[in-house]
Amino acid sequence: MKLRSILLVASAAFLLTACGGGTSEGSDPNALSITLAGNTTVEVGSRVKLNATVNNDGERLGVSWESSDSSIASVDGEGYVTGLKEGEVTITATSLADTSVSSSWQLAVLPSSIPSVAIEMGAGTTQVGTSLSLEADIYNPTTYTPRIQWTTTRGKGNLGGARTERASLTGNSIGTEIVNLEVNIGPYTIKQSVNVYISDNYNDPAKGWVAISDAETFIENFFTGGDINGSYYLAADIDLGGYEITTANRGNLVGVLDGRGHKISNFALSGEAPDTQGYSANAGFFNNIAASGAVRNLHMVANLGESASGWGSSALTKGCDGKIDNVLLEVEHSFDNGMLVIPDNDYYCPFNAGLVGVPANSAEIYDCVVSVTGVGASTMYADCAYPSGSGAAQTFTFDGIYTNSTLVGGQTWDWGGAVADTSGYVIGIDWANASTSEYYSLSNSVWNVAEGSMPSLKVM
The missing domain is CATH 2.60.40.1080 (Immunoglobulin-like)
Incomplete structure (x- = not known):
């Protein structure tokens, strides 16, 4: 101390x-x-x-x-x-x-004459299975003895020495952990927090990482219409050259796609055959992100047009049971039917979303920035279209969602309700006038955050 x-x-x-x-x-x-x-x-x-x-x-x-x-x-x-x-x-x-x-x-x-506390640490990142040292730097001009308590918010790391001035965080799952420090000194209670990014080990031969640096290799591995196994990371930005992603050729992500800050762009999304209303449901870059699957550290630029507007359509994935972390999504909704609800038959349309059409089971969506533009922006949910649940408790998590849209949470439908907990959302952001303090959970090991601009991903 x-x-x-x-x-x-x-x-x-x-x-x-x-x-x-x-x-x-x-x-x-x-x-x-x-x-x-x-x-x-x-x-x-x-x-x-x-x-x-x-x-x-x-x-x-x-x-x-x-x-x-x-x-x-x-x-x-x-x-x-x-x-x-x-x-x-x-x-x-x-x-x-x-x-x-x-x-x-x-x-x-x-x-x-007033006590103060700061958290000192080395790099703001560690890996799964490795530890990061933390220290409480306490200024105490009083005669009271400080009482110290370290905690984590998301459970992605385990704390050692939680009641001492020197603690450690050992990563147990990938993503950003929020480490909190509370120090009580007599009548003073002082709280501080820091973000620690827990990364994967890209040099682990057991994971068999496959680096992708061109569109041809990406298409060969990701658009076969089946399950996508294995661990992939991007070594460059990927321009898909207008490639059409349909319900027939897209896949279920069972493995991992780590963008490492790189961008995927220039593709077309198409949903199912148009229904009687003329809308194409369930479009998405992925059909589903399975419970074992994950998308992280990815910048995606997408467009949802009429062929991708309908029940549960989404830019990133139609469904998600797995993990989405640190995704920057710039999505243009270029189709607008002029309303969110058709009153005659309660038909919700375009009824689509940015990140995920249907979040289900134990999906975890953390620290995503979603910019929604286009003529249909006011009829598209930034996060999800209709959460599943069938009346049961929602077991999925959305936390650290930052968007310029005010339409979030999805719709209540026969099989589930809108997202019940949106306390981790910051909505209606004016990127040009936003303060860095709004992006409280974004790790500076992963994100570039500056006053008056939309956050961007760092290339790792």
């Missing part, structure tokens, strides 16, 4: 250095001048307000603010100073009417 001692600072009054005590120089009472007032100390992690009175500023343009060392303390445009680390700093206010007129204020940044 790193218990940092408090530096006791006996501070006398700080001189105001503005060519005079806090007021800009000039003997002429009608001259432009600035007078500063406020605290002379601020604690690390806290902020104080400095006030600038500008005399004889007929235009009332105000002042700009500047810190002499922004690593010690920062100042915003309104004069709020935030302490960042211990030390001394000079804050200067400069007239916007005449930049030759300024006034300065000296400020001491003192240690915080």
